[in-house]
Every structure is written in C-alpha cells, then in structure tokens.
Amino acid sequence: xxxxxxxxxxxPKLRLAALLAAPILWLVVAYLGALATxxxxxxxxxxxxxxxxxxxxxxxxxxxxxxxxxxKNVVLRTLGIAISVTIICTILAIPMxxxxxxxAKPKSQKIxxxxxxxxxxxxxxxxxxxxxxxxEPGNGVLDWLLGPIGFNSPGFGGPAIIIGLSYLWLPYMILxxxxxxxxxxxxxxxxxxxxxxxxxxxxxxxxxxLIFPSLVAGSMxxxxxxxxxxITATIIGGKLQMLGNVVYQNxxxxxxxxxxxxxxxxxxxxxxxxxxxxxxxxxxx
Amino acid sequence: xxxxxxxxxxxxxxxxxxxxxLLLASLLGVGLAFIYVPLTVVVINSFNSSRTxxxxxxELTTKWWMMALDNTGVRDxxxxxxxxGLSATAIALVLGTSLAFAVSRYNFFGRExxxxxxxxxxxxxxxxxxxxxxNAFTKQLGMSTGLLTxxxxxxxxxxxxxxxxxxxxxxxxxxxxxxxxxxxGANGFTTFRLVTLxxxxxxxxxxxxxxxxxxxxxxxxxxxxxxxxxxxxxIWIYNNLFRPNQTPIVNVVAATLVFISIVPIYLxxxxxxxxxxxxxx
Numbered sequence: 001x002x003x004x005x006x007x008x009x010x011x012p013k014l015r016l017a018a019l020l021a022a023p024i025l026w027l028v029v030a031y032l033g034a035l036a037t038x039x040x041x042x043x044x045x046x047x048x049x050x051x052x053x054x055x056x057x058x059x060x061x062x063x064x065x066x067x068x069x070x071x072k073n074v075v076l077r078t079l080g081i082a083i084s085v086t087i088i089c090t091i092l093a094i095p096m097x098x099x100x101x102x103x104a105k106p107k108s109q110k111i112x113x114x115x116x117x118x119x120x121x122x123x124x125x126x127x128x129x130x131x132x133x134x135x136e137p138g139n140g141v142l143d144w145l146l147g148p149i150g151f152n153s154p155g156f157g158g159p160a161i162i163i164g165l166s167y168l169w170l171p172y173m174i175l176x177x178x179x180x181x182x183x184x185x186x187x188x189x190x191x192x193x194x195x196x197x198x199x200x201x202x203x204x205x206x207x208x209x210l211i212f213p214s215l216v217a218g219s220m221x222x223x224x225x226x227x228x229x230x231i232t233a234t235i236i237g238g239k240l241q242m243l244g245n246v247v248y249q250n251x252x253x254x255x256x257x258x259x260x261x262x263x264x265x266x267x268x269x270x271x272x273x274x275x276x277x278x279x280x281x282x283x284x285x
Numbered sequence: 286x287x288x289x290x291x292x293x294x295x296x297x298x299x300x301x302x303x304x305x306x307l308l309l310a311s312l313l314g315v316g317l318a319f320i321y322v323p324l325t326v327v328v329i330n331s332f333n334s335s336r337t338x339x340x341x342x343x344e345l346t347t348k349w350w351m352m353a354l355d356n357t358g359v360r361d362x363x364x365x366x367x368x369x370g371l372s373a374t375a376i377a378l379v380l381g382t383s384l385a386f387a388v389s390r391y392n393f394f395g396r397e398x399x400x401x402x403x404x405x406x407x408x409x410x411x412x413x414x415x416x417x418x419x420n421a422f423t424k425q426l427g428m429s430t431g432l433l434t435x436x437x438x439x440x441x442x443x444x445x446x447x448x449x450x451x452x453x454x455x456x457x458x459x460x461x462x463x464x465x466x467x468x469x470g471a472n473g474f475t476t477f478r479l480v481t482l483x484x485x486x487x488x489x490x491x492x493x494x495x496x497x498x499x500x501x502x503x504x505x506x507x508x509x510x511x512x513x514x515x516x517x518x519x520i521w522i523y524n525n526l527f528r529p530n531q532t533p534i535v536n537v538v539a540a541t542l543v544f545i546s547i548v549p550i551y552l553x554x555x556x557x558x559x560x561x562x563x564x565x566x
Contacts, residue, residue, distance in 0.1 A: 016387055018383075019383040019384070019386050020384070020387045022379070023384040026380055026440075026444070027403065027405075027406075027441070027444070028402070030437070030441070034417040034421035035409075035414075035417045037417070037421055038421075041420060053424075092312075092319070093316075095312040096316040096317075099313045103301070103310075114554065115320075116320075118546055119324065119546065120546075121547075121548075121549050123502050123519065123546075124502055125519050126522070127323065129327070129535070130326055130327045131323055133323075133326055133327070133330060141326050167323065170319075174316075199301055224408050224409075228412055228413060230412055231523070235526065244412045247416065248412055255420065255424075258416060259416070262410075265410050266409060266410075269409060273401070273408065
C-alpha cells in the first residue's frame with residue numbers, strides 16, 4: 001500500500017490515468033459507442049420478409065424521412081411544442097423567481113425554495129397522471145374547478161401536452177433564474193435607478209441581460225426534455241404524436257428507421273448545445 | 286449560495302410600488318397553485334371511494350391504501366427500484382468523483398470536453414439513449430436485458446449529478462488542506478481518507494441523493510433496458526395506468542410518491558449543499 005502510494009505520488013500522470021480510466025471507459029466506450037452504433041444503424045435497412053437488419057450502407061431511410069410530409073409535420077409539431085413550453089415556463093418563472101430572490105424575506109425565501117424543489121422529486125409519471133385527472137373531458141378536475149367561471153378543459157391533445165410538459169419542467173426554469181437573480185447585486189439595480197431609469201426600464205436593460213445565461217440554462221431543460229418526450233404525449237396527448245412516439249413505435253418494427261428519426265432531436269440538441277456554449281450558460285448550470 | 290451577503294434591501298426593491306409587489310406576489314401564488322393543485326388532487330384521489338375515476342369524490346376511504354400494501358406487484362416493483370437505484374448510485378459515486386478529481390486537479394488534453402460529455406446522457410432524449418443502449422446490449426453484445434442492463438443505463442445518466450456536486454466542492458476546497466496534510470507526512474491515501482473525503486462527504490451525499498432520485502424516477506431508459514423480468518415502480522405505474530380495475534391502487538402508489546418527495550427536500554435542508562438548486566443543475 002505504502003509503495004503504491006509513493007509511486008502514485010511521484011507520477012502524477014499515472015494518478016490521472018487511474019482517475020480517468022473507468023469514467024472515460026464508461027462514457028466514451030460504452031455510452032458514445034452505443035450512440036455511434038445507433039447512428040450507423042440509421043444507414044442500414046431492414047429485410048421486409050425476415051425483419052432482420054441488413055447491414056448495407058444506404059441513405060434510403062433519410063430519403064424516406066425527408067420526403068414524407070408526415071414526418072415533417074411531426075418535427076414541426078414537436079419543435080412548436082418544445083418552444084411553446086419554453087416560452088410558457090419562462091413567462092411563469094421570471095416573476096416567481098424575482099419575488100423569491102428580491103422581495104421575499106429571508107425566512108419565507110427558504111420555504112419558497114423548498115416549495116419549488118419538492119415537486120422536482122415527485123415522480124414524472126405521477127405528475128402527468130395528475131394532469132390526466134385534471135384534464136379529463138367532462139368530469140375532470142379542471143372542468144369542475146373552472147367550469148363555473150366559463151372555462152372548459154382543452155381535453156387530451158396538443159394543448160394538454162403543452163400544459164403537461166410546462167408543468168413538468170417549470171421548476172427547472174425557476175431555479176436557475178432564481179440563482180441568477182440571487183447572484184445579481186442589488187446596488188446594480190440601485191445604480192440604474194439613480195441614473196434615472198424606471199423600474200421596468202431597469203428590469204429590461206439591467207436585470208434581463210444579466211440573467212440571460214440563467215434563462216438559457218433553464219431553457220436547456222424545458223426545450224431538450226420536451227423535444228424527446230413521448231410518455232406525456234402517450235398519456236395526455238390523445239392521438240397526437242411527437243418525435244419520441246415515432247421513434248418508440250419504429251423501435252421494435254424497424255430499428256434502422258427509428259435510428260434515422262432519432263438523429264433529428266440529437267441534431268437539434270447538438271446545434272442548441274453548441275449555441276448555448278457560446279453564451280456561457282453551461283458554466284451556470 | 287452567498288446571496289444573503291448582499292441582501293441589503295435595495296432602493297430598487299423599495300421603490301417597487303405596492304401594486305407591483307402585490308402583482309408579483311399574486312403571480313407567485315398562481316404559479317404555486319399551478320404546481321400544487323394537481324399534486325393535491327392525486328393525494329385526495331387515493332382516498333376516493335369510487336372504483337373508477339370520478340370527481341369530486343362522493344366518499345373518502347382508506348381501503349385502497351390497505352389493498353395497495355398487500356399488492357405483491359407494487360412491493361416487487363419497489364424492491365427492484367431500490368436495488369437498481371442503489372447500484373446505479375454506487376457506480377455513479379465512484380465514476381463521478383474520480384472524474385471530478387481528474388478535471389479539477391489536473392490539466393490534460395480534452396478536459397473542457399468532459400463537462401459536455403457528462404451532461405450528454407441527460408441532455409439527449411431518453412428515448413435515444415434507451416434505444417442506443419438496447420441496441421448495443423442485445424444486438425451488438427448479445428446480452429439479455431435485466432437488472433444489470435438497467436443499472437448500467439441508470440448509472441450513465443447519474444454520473445453527472447455526482448460529478449457536478451463533487452467538482453463544485455473541490456473548487457471551493459482548494460488544495461491547501463491536502464498540501465498541509467502531505468507536508469505533515471501523510472501519503473496520498475491517508476490524505477484522501479482523513480482530509481479530502483471528510484471534506485467532500487456532504488457534497489457526495491447530496492450528489493448520491495440526487496442520483497438515487499433520478500434513477501428512482503426514470504422510466505424511458507428503463508423501458509428499453511429492463512426486459513420483461515424486471516418492473517421498477519415507474520414501469521409498474523405505466524403498465525397499470527390504462528387498466529381501469531387497477532386505478533385505485535395506482536392512485537395510492539401515486540399519492541405515496543408525492544409524500545415521499547418531501548423526504549429528500551427535508552434531508553437536503555439539513556445538508557449544506559453546494560448548490561442552492563439542490564444540485565440538479
């Protein structure tokens with residue numbers, strides 16, 4: 001033991017190698033390896049008779065995907081849902097986070113943070129199941145609650161998916177904005193006020209630019225988690241399909257095509273992450 | 286979070302008009318209602334005496350809770366969830382911590398890419414990770430899906446939360462304590478055991494808690510890696526969600542999970558975590 005410790009101490013490279021070996025093996029070889037293999041599969045086809053994967057390189061799947069209008073619609077719908085969810089979460093989160101960070105007294109601040117954190121630990125499925133009972137057309141909770149003031153449940157479908165996903169990811173948007181506002185020194189706000197800016201102007205020109213990395217950090221969750229979701233669409237989406245549903249359905253019948261469809265969200269996410277890296281939001285995660 | 290240090294009440298905040306404050310407070314109230322009404326409905330529904338869904342409940346009962354306690358499907362699912370969660374957490378703790386040490390204490394080629402690499406498994410859609418792992422396990426490696434494949438899948442996306450907590454703590458700790466220990470004659474292992482590890486304990490505990498939480502709640506990757514033999518709790522709920530005669534039991538399980546979500550919050554309030562957000566970020 002002593003001699004190992006000495007060797008390790010004298011050879012920092014050896015120590016580094018020992019630290020890196022297992023995690024790199026896991027993440028690069030196992031995880032990235034699996035992803036790469038899946039990507040390669042996207043260029044294969046399936047034997048329509050036996051259902052086996054035929055390993056001959058061709059672009060047929062991509063051609064099918066790009067030419068069939070049905071897939072284009074699913075992509076646009078999924079993007080629309082992910083963007084709507086991100087916008088709704090941002091609009092809901094900013095005033096909530098602002099009150100928590102700047103107006104609430106320290107004692108209630110602590111309670112409010114706990115109140116936002118708690119639903120993060122409540123099960124994903126339970127939350128969507130809850131919205132199934134909320135949205136149930138006719139005898140759902142929403143109809144019972146808001147019916148008297150003239151609102152009706154939108155039922156299961158696109159709006160339901162947007163509500164459900166916004167519900168799921170809202171805390172992921174509130175928390176980074178809250179953290180960003182906490183880091184924002186109050187005297188910056190005062191300086192802006194002393195220089196004659198109104199509160200709303202200060203908010204737009206001082207607060208918003210400074211918490212922008214936090215907004216981007218939050219959007220990474222709201223956008224990316226919505227982009228690949230298929231469970232929510234299955235439970236409260238009615239007949240509506242998202243990209244994840246198409247991948248899921250093709251998985252057992254035509255793996256190469258499922259892999260082809262899967263490249264869409266991965267590509268969108270890669271572009272998004274690359275753009276996000278430049279805003280420095282990854283560091284504020 | 287050192288936010289408290291500059292929490293001197295600002296003139297800006299003081300000059301926010303009473304109406305604006307009221308508006309912000311009511312928006313917060315609406316937001317909190319949006320978050321908590323559905324969860325409350327789940328809890329109330331578990332006492333709903335009606336066998337099928339009906340709202341509002343005509344009568345309340347605890348008989349479904351008794352039935353759920355005796356349900357072997359639920360108990361088995363809970364058992365698998367705990368086994369898979371603990372195993373994945375253990376692996377994530379080892380891998381995430383060593384990676385954190387490598388990144389924060391050494392300079393090497395590709396160091397900047399690591400933060401992107403660890404976050405990838407939770408950034409990419411679960412369905413993509415799921416089918417990629419399923420394809421690699423069953424088609425390329427000829428393995429059969431089961432507990433092992435579930436644990437491997439879960440550990441992959443759990444590494445990031447341990448890593449984030451460990452990196453933040455290591456950054457805050459600096460190296461002077463370890464140097465002092467080495468100067469006083471302790472070797473690397475002794476220093477790690479007596480100085481570094483105790484200083485990291487609470488960060489690792491927080492990271493481990495989050496990793497277990499992520500694993501316990503995971504459904505998509507599990508769907509593709511579990512195979513028919515293993516049902517974790519989320520898989521059990523999903524499989525029974527559309528079976529009308531199981532509704533009361535599903536309601537009880539759902540309500541239980543809502544109650545359980547308070548436990549980690551309570552624990553993390555007592556732990557000093559490096560991240561104000563509970564470390565998921």
